[in-house]
Amino acid sequence: MATSVDKMSTDTQAESIYFLNAGAAQAEQDRLNRQHRLFDDMMQNDLLPPHVASALSALKTPPKILEVATGTAVWLTEVAKTLPLDAEFVGLDYDTTKFPSSLPPNITLRQADMFKPFSGDLLGKFDVVNVRLIIFALKEGQGTDLLLTSVEPPSQAWFRFQDINWRFAKKVGRDMNLPLSMVAYIKEAGCVDCDDKAYPGNSQLYTRGREDWISRTNVHVKALAEQSLRGITSLGGVEGMTTQKEVDELLACFDKEFEDRIVHYLFVRAWGRKPEAD
Ligand SMILES: C[S@@+](CC[C@H](N)C(=O)[O-])C[C@H]1O[C@@H](n2cnc3c(N)ncnc32)[C@H](O)[C@@H]1O
Incomplete structure (x- = not known):
């Protein structure tokens, strides 16, 4: 079973233009975790836009958050610390080598290619979907x-x-319009109340x-x-x-x-x- 997952991961990655997974996984894990701390300082520790964080805390049901292209799940792990223990977190990445060996019980990580349809059990379930730093993976028009x-x-x-x-x-x-085109892409995907902050x-x-x-x-x-x-x-x-x-x-x-x-x-x-x- 493990072999078929590994093979799927290899096939998908072989077609990918994403280049930051080459070499030892540990070096890239360390780089992503350090990078998270840099960005978190830069964004005044707002892991989510403040109005989204307020909407989550006003929910009557336990919050459910999905992160696509989660890397080491460092963002999910930090967000989980700010929400109740019954909140649920799922992280997806096509490269599982950067997944940490231990995680809090309410965080689950799964192998998935973001360009392929997601498994049915993930659809229509989440209050927030986060995706961060995927510009190196996006081709023209995928922006x-x-x-x-x-x-x-x-x-x-x-x-x-x-x-x-x-x-x-x-x-x-590669899509050269990012990151400034993100709002236009989100609108094109049918979302409302779209905005951005630099x-x-x-x-x-x-x-x-x-x-x-x-x-x-x-x-x-x-x-x-x-x-x-x-x-x-x-x-x-x-x-x-x-x-x-x-x-x-x-x-x-x-x-x-x-x-x-x-x-x-x-x-x-x-x-x-x-x-x-x-
Ligand atoms: C720069 S890292 C960012 C990781 C994480 N979002 C963060 O902010 O720390 C980009 C991630 O996208 C993943 N990725 C690239 N192409 C992907 C694809 N087609 N499907 C799923 N994940 C992909 C890479 O494996 C990598 O973990």
């Missing part, structure tokens, strides 16, 4: 934020990374945590570059970035350049409500 990022002082390593990322995105047909990734520079923020962001940029370049080359790469040597050379530049650089970027959260059925 990059790296293009909205700027680095101070300017970094040759980052310029080169942006160029490689952009050419790879074009090569595999969180500037540099707001932490104007707090007492400035130095800590800069150092965590530099660690994060290097981990993202490493995971991305290894993944991009494992999917065939782009001209000038196809070999281990080319990856190592660029990563060495990142190591040299990213000590205390300031990174400006935007994190956008969009939401909408599925209208009640008649």
Whole structure:
């Protein structure tokens, strides 16, 4: 049985343009968990848009939350701490290698490809569906934020990374309209009361945590570059970035350049409500 699940997972992933799962699962688990803490600080610890969190706490039945492309389930695990113990959480991902080995009893993780129809028992059941950071998996029409990022002082390593990322995105047909197009996509899917909010990734520079923020962001940029370049080359790469040597050379530049650089970027959260059925 395990073999057929593993095979399904491998087949689905073989067709995917998503590149951050290459290499050791532990490195990517650590990167995602660190990244969650960065984003959580940036979003003032609002794990959900405040009006959604209030609506959940006003429910007369135990809240049920689904997360698609859950990764290490770090977001679900943190949200679960803020809700009653009878709340129910389900996380889906096509790659199960990043699932944590232990979880609270009210969180269940399952293997599922977000581009295939979901199992019937998941339909029409959840009060909130969350999906975060899937831009690298979306092809044109399925709708990059790296293009909205700027680095101070300017970094040759980052310029080169942006160029490689952009050419790879074009090569595999990635959706380049995200994240700013999210509200339009949610409306197109039939939701109402749609809106979004942008969180500037540099707001932490104007707090007492400035130095800590800069150092965590530099660690994060290097981990993202490493995971991305290894993944991009494992999917065939782009001209000038196809070999281990080319990856190592660029990563060495990142190591040299990213000590205390300031990174400006935007994190956008969009939401909408599925209208009640008649
Ligand atoms: C950048 S990670 C983000 C994980 C999590 N949402 C978070 O915010 O920490 C993107 C996740 O999408 C998953 N993913 C990519 N393509 C997928 C697909 N077709 N179906 C399900 N999950 C997918 C990857 O395995 C990975 O765990």
